[in-house]
Amino acid sequence: MSAKTEQEPAQEASKDERVAASWRLPLTLRGVARYRLGLTGGCLVAFFVLFSFVGPMVYQSNQNDVDTLNALLEPSSDHLLGTDAQGFDVLGRLMKGGQISLQIGFFAALIATLIGTLYGAAAGLAGGKTDAVMMRFVDILMAVPFLFVALIVSTRFNPSVLSLSLVLGLFSWLVPARLVRSEVLSLRTRDYVAAAKSMGAGKWRLVLTHLIPNALGVVIVNITFQVADTILAVATLGFLGFGLSYPETDWGGQLSSGVNYLLSGYWWLIYPVGLCLVGLVLAFNLVGEALRDVVDKRRTV
Structure with a gap:
């Protein structure tokens, strides 16, 4: 057999891998910007990031000491969104709660994505009985009420950004x-995977070098939805009273405190935090939808 004939499978596998890699990382501003909703979501995410992390540098307020003498003040030039029942500036409180929501959202999403990607890739490559057993284990865990477990963990341990990120991510x-x-x-049925196997590549090399990189489109799209789901989970825990402890705060806890004053006319304790929560979750969902459209189109090319 000639050298040219031996190189043909490798060349075909290389070509196939390049085609698969053409949509491997669809996270380009040009690709997402073609979708108006995706561009809107991206702008909203950027706004909330700047609002939460840069905002406190511009709009400084006391978020550590209770000031009951200035409690429940209406919006004014001194407090643009008024104060809450503890005397905290509501706008500054929203910025601090946004920091917590974004930090936990991103950390938990990264943890979940890392574990899920490695586990799913290993199960898919193994196939057969091994794959069946591994996925039945996933089905069992999915049957466990997540909120119930999170509440138990929150009561056993003092909630913090790190602990909530680990619990939600795991x-x-x-x-x-x-x-x-x-x-x-x-x-795993592609030619480049068969070529790598014939060259002696081990299972983990196949997973890390060939399979995961070509599945990154699906993985990255899922991250955006993971962040949105985590932000909602943090808000739910906070609303139920199992969120972060003072002086830390989250939007769910703020919403829970504001509900008590809803009928008293203190609208600034309810609507701003509710709009922030809905807006941030919606923003990540819009970005995720746009990215999914980009990935689906490139996969059909």
Whole structure:
């Protein structure tokens, strides 16, 4: 057999891998900006990031000491969104709560994505009985009420940004695992995977070098939805009274405190934090939808 004939499978596999890699990282501003809703979501995410992390540098307020003498003040030039029942500036409180929501959202999403991607890729590559057992384990965990477990953990340990990120991340990897496993089942039949196997590549080399990189489109799209779901989960825990402890705060806790004054006319304790929560979750969902459209289009090319 000639050298040219031996190189043909490798060349075809290389070409196939380049085609797969053409949509590997669809996270380009040009690709997302073609979708108006995606561009809107991206602008909203950027706004909330600047609002939460840069805002406190511009609009400084006391967020550590209770000031009951200035409690429940109406919006004014001194307090643009008034004060709450503890005398904290509401606008400054919103900025601090936004920091917590974004930090936990991103940390938990990264943890869940890392675990779920490795687990799903390993299950998809293994196939057969191993894959069946691994995915039945995922099904069992998905049957466990997440909120119930989170509440138990929150009562046993003092909630913090790190602990909530770990808890939410460790119970949110199941969806990414299923998505990546489904993608790997399709990718493992490609020519470049067969070529890598024939050259002696081990399973973990196949997973890390060939399968996961070509499944990154699905993985990155899922991250945006993971962040949105985590922000909602943090708000739910805070609203139920199992969120962060003073002086830390989150939007769910602020919303829970404001509900008590809803009928008293203190609208600034309810509507601003509610709009922030809805706006941030909606922003990440819009970005995720746009990215999913970009990935789907490139996969059909």
